Amino acid sequence: MIPEGPYDPLKTEPTLYDAWERSGYFNPDNLPRAKGKRAKKYIVYMPLPNVTGTLHMGHLLNNTIQDILVRYHRLRGFRALYLPGTDHAGIATQYVVEKELKKQGTNRFVLGREEFIKKVWEWKEQYGNLIYAQLRKIGISADWSRTRFTMDPTYAKDVTNAFIAYHKKGLIYRGVRTVNWCPRCQTSLSELELEYKEEPATLYYMQYGSFTVATVRPETKFGDTALAVNPRDARYKQYVGKTLQIESISTEGTLETPMRATITLKIVADNAVDSKFGTGVIKVTPAHDSVDFQIAERHTLPLIQIIDERGKMNERTGKYAGMNVIDARKKVVDDLKALGLITKEEAYTHRVAICYRCAHVIEPIPSAQWFLKMNTLAKSALQAVTKKKTSIFPSRFEKVYKDWLAHIHDWTISRQIWWGHQLPVWFCAHNKEDKNKKELFVVANKKPVRCPFCKKCTMEQSPDVLDTWFSSALWPFAGLSKNDLNNYYPGSALITARDILNLWVARMIFSGLSTMKKVPFARVFIHGTVLAKDGRRMSKSLGTGIDPLMYINKNGADATRFAVIWQMGGQDIRWDEAAVIAGQKFCNKIWNAARFIQIRTDATLSTKKTSVPRAKTSADKKILSALTKTKKSVARDIESFAFSKALHTLYDFFWHDFCDIYLEISKHQLDDVKLVQNTRTILSSTLLQFLKLLHPFMPFVTEAIYQELPGKKKRFLMIEEL
RNA sequence: GGGCGUUUAGUUUAGUGGUAAAACGUCACAUUGACAUUGUGAAGACCGCAGGUUCGAUCCCUGCAACGCCCACCA
Numbered sequence: 059m060i061p062e063g064p065y066d067p068l069k070t071e072p073t074l075y076d077a078w079e080r081s082g083y084f085n086p087d088n089l090p091r092a093k094g095k096r097a098k099k100y101i102v103y104m105p106l107p108n109v110t111g112t113l114h115m116g117h118l119l120n121n122t123i124q125d126i127l128v129r130y131h132r133l134r135g136f137r138a139l140y141l142p143g144t145d146h147a148g149i150a151t152q153y154v155v156e157k158e159l160k161k162q163g164t165n166r167f168v169l170g171r172e173e174f175i176k177k178v179w180e181w182k183e184q185y186g187n188l189i190y191a192q193l194r195k196i197g198i199s200a201d202w203s204r205t206r207f208t209m210d211p212t213y214a215k216d217v218t219n220a221f222i223a224y225h226k227k228g229l230i231y232r233g234v235r236t237v238n239w240c241p242r243c244q245t246s247l248s249e250l251e252l253e254y255k256e257e258p259a260t261l262y263y264m265q266y267g268s269f270t271v272a273t274v275r276p277e278t279k280f281g282d283t284a285l286a287v288n289p290r291d292a293r294y295k296q297y298v299g300k301t302l303q304i305e306s307i308s309t310e311g312t313l314e315t316p317m318r319a320t321i322t323l324k325i326v327a328d329n330a331v332d333s334k335f336g337t338g339v340i341k342v343t344p345a346h347d348s349v350d351f352q353i354a355e356r357h358t359l360p361l362i363q364i365i366d367e368r369g370k371m372n373e374r375t376g377k378y379a380g381m382n383v384i385d386a387r388k389k390v391v392d393d394l395k396a397l398g399l400i401t402k403e404e405a406y407t408h409r410v411a412i413c414y415r416c417a418h419v420i421e422p423i424p425s426a427q428w429f430l431k432m433n434t435l436a437k438s439a440l441q442a443v444t445k446k447k448t449s450i451f452p453s454r455f456e457k458v459y460k461d462w463l464a465h466i467h468d469w470t471i472s473r474q475i476w477w478g479h480q481l482p483v484w485f486c487a488h489n490k491e492d493k494n495k496k497e498l499f500v501v502a503n504k505k506p507v508r509c510p511f512c513k514k515c516t517m518e519q520s521p522d523v524l525d526t527w528f529s530s531a532l533w534p535f536a537g538l539s540k541n542d543l544n545n546y547y548p549g550s551a552l553i554t555a556r557d558i559l560n561l562w563v564a565r566m567i568f569s570g571l572s573t574m575k576k577v578p579f580a581r582v583f584i585h586g587t588v589l590a591k592d593g594r595r596m597s598k599s600l601g602t603g604i605d606p607l608m609y610i611n612k613n614g615a616d617a618t619r620f621a622v623i624w625q626m627g628g629q630d631i632r633w634d635e636a637a638v639i640a641g642q643k644f645c646n647k648i649w650n651a652a653r654f655i656q657i658r659t660d661a662t663l664s665t666k667k668t669s670v671p672r673a674k675t676s677a678d679k680k681i682l683s684a685l686t687k688t689k690k691s692v693a694r695d696i697e698s699f700a701f702s703k704a705l706h707t708l709y710d711f712f713w714h715d716f717c718d719i720y721l722e723i724s725k726h727q728l729d730d731v732k733l734v735q736n737t738r739t740i741l742s743s744t745l746l747q748f749l750k751l752l753h754p755f756m757p758f759v760t761e762a763i764y765q766e767l768p769g770k771k772k773r774f775l776m777i778e779e780l
Numbered sequence: 781g782g783g784c785g786u787u788u789a790g791u792u793u794a795g796u797g798g799u800a801a802a803a804c805g806u807c808a809c810a811u812u813g814a815c816a817u818u819g820u821g822a823a824g825a826c827c828g829c830a831g832g833u834u835c836g837a838u839c840c841c842u843g844c845a846a847c848g849c850c851c852a853c854c855a
Contacts, residue, residue, distance in 0.1 A: 340855040654814030
């Protein structure tokens with residue numbers, strides 16, 4: 059019996075969730091209507107939240123959408139799997155644990171690698187499952203029995219196997235690259251991991267013999283290996299290809315006395331040079347600038363490293379060695395000025411790259427890295443979408459995806475941090491390279507018993523770990539046991555936000571094709587971003603973040619799910635908490651309507667076909683046809699990812715067609731002996747149909763009402779037949 | 781700089797080649813009913829700006845502006 063309202067989500071939700079989870083029906087293998095090989099499957103791989111993460115609005119939206127799809131298909135009799143897991147999030151997690159250590163007055167270098175990794179695991183055991191508890195509060199029907207963590211031994215094995223397989227195919231190589239190095243995190247960062255900030259700087263006009271070069275980084279001059287001009291720049295045409303002796307400052311002597319020196323620089327012509335900027339001449343410092351590195355590659359210029367991994371000037375800079383770049387810049391400028399080699403200074407706003415994690419300024423430095431050749435892999439991913447093996451919705455994102463793949467560079471997959479999947483690469487401990495400078499290493503899952511090179515050393519594993527995206531790109535199959543691979547790969551839909559379309563989705567597609575020979579999912583749905591009410595991004599640093607748990611704990615998960623879907627149009631959501639209140643009122647409305655129906659009818663949940671309602675009055679006819687129409691359009695909208703539209707349709711149908719009109723008319727029809735029985739049937743069957751239709755969106759209140767209604771052989775609305 | 785997108789009532793959003801809907805908010809009236817109320821109704825939009833195509837444009841095209849995102853560049 060439905061108790062007198064108002065509906066109390068806070069009392070209902072936790073109990074119901076426990077009951078669902080204990081029932082085992084989140085596990086598709088237990089679904090009574092989806093037994094056997096012929097059962098259709100619906101599979102969603104949850105975008106892995108970081109172990110360091112706490113629930114935010116993005117998770118709420120993302121997981122609500124996925125849960126709608128999974129619950130809908132489960133009701134439709136599909137063998138529905140919603141696969142949860144967490145990402146070890148290399149840099150992010152290492153950063154968090156290092157902050158903890160700092161509070162304890164220690165750091166990872168004091169502990170050593172092994173001890174540090176132990177600490178990270180301890181941290182993970184303590185805090186890493188918080189996100190799961192929070193996701194449960196949203197009410198998502200993920201199969202927790204299959205939960206995976208990307209550092210689990212089985213997952214890790216798939217990661218190293220993928221590396222070995224790529225290596226066998228000749229797709230992995232080692233090379234020196236000017237990488238974006240974070241001196242604080244001691245790691246290289248991909249371009250995608252950089253952030254930028256505007257910073258006031260000075261543009262110095264330095265004399266290079268007869269040339270003047272504008273630069274904001276005079277201290278890198280010791281790493282210069284050329285000067286470059288635009289090939290169409292008439293002013294400098296005569297110098298192109300020549301090697302000139304140029305007067306500059308020396309690294310010798312003492313810091314007190316600036317000294318002159320003569321250096322030799324080649325003049326090259328390259329399109330990367332903008333003839334309108336500064337003087338149209340740039341100094342090329344391949345070791346400490348990514349553009350310069352590319353110019354150097356085109357003109358085979360040497361690479362001179364003058365800044366080390368800690369962001370300090372190295373021994374090649376003589377008397378400047380040991381200074382950090384900022385101090386060195388001041389000193390070099392002073393010395394150049396003393397010798398009259400700086401002719402002009404201009405204020406300049408400079409966009410500097412900063413580490414996305416710790417915000418430290420990035421220092422480009424040369425470093426030995428591992429690369430994955432992208433050519434064939436990118437082509438395969440491109441083809442998958444072109445040939446519609448995977449479709450992207452909304453379709454405009456296809457272009458973003460294709461553009462990225464068409465202009466892709468090889469992927470730097472190595473990272474110099476400690477927390478992650480260590481490369482399955484074993485070096486000879488005696489000699490890192492042979493006479494021909496060929497590096498001596500073995501790629502293998504296990505440490506070789508005997509070194510094939512020196513025959514006597516204990517081989518050393520590469521200290522590098524893999525980019526976190528390398529492992530998360532394998533999620534659709536590395537997240538599954540061998541047994542499950544046959545049943546649950548590939549997936550049906552991948553739901554994510556646009557910012558990781560390329561970072562993650564494209565990489566999952568080529569990884570899946572490479573390892574499993576099949577695209578990992580048939581459809582990709584890109585949803586919008588939840589913004590603050592004023593249109594700004596929600597972020598902790600801006601103070602614009604809103605904790606969805608606040609609403610869940612106050613208004614209930616259903617109301618919160620309602621709010622986020624209700625507001626989700628074809629674009630970003632400007633979060634308005636009024637929608638949560640609307641959702642809560644809607645719960646209450648349904649609760650009370652159900653109560654009315656139960657009081658005025660027997661409201662038995664009969665699944666027998668004998669109680670098929672018939673339209674005897676025009677009101678009957680209207681509500682029954684409205685129900686049919688609603689069912690059809692909701693189904694169509696869910697299939698086409700138009701969740702908000704489906705929810706609006708359901709809301710309008712229930713509140714207006716059903717409650718405002720039919721329920722009011724039914725009060726008269728229930729007093730008519732000729733109509734009473736049929737009206738009762740219409741009321742209770744329409745309610746039940748509606749509960750099923752709404753269940754994917756608002757699972758708790760619908761299940762709660764279902765549980766209160768009398769009926770035989772009743773289990774859960776969650777597994778009813780829609 | 782290149783690309784993609786967005787711009788519709790106070791707010792958040794739908795939508796259509798024939799001058800526009802909804803929810804919330806506001807206001808008025810009714811109501812104690814299954815409903816911490818609910819119902820009925822009202823006010824409120826030159827559909828970003830300027831051109832063009834068309835008998836007709838909010839919708840199609842072009843340009844501009846603002847905002848957002850992605851990519852590139854930033855010596």
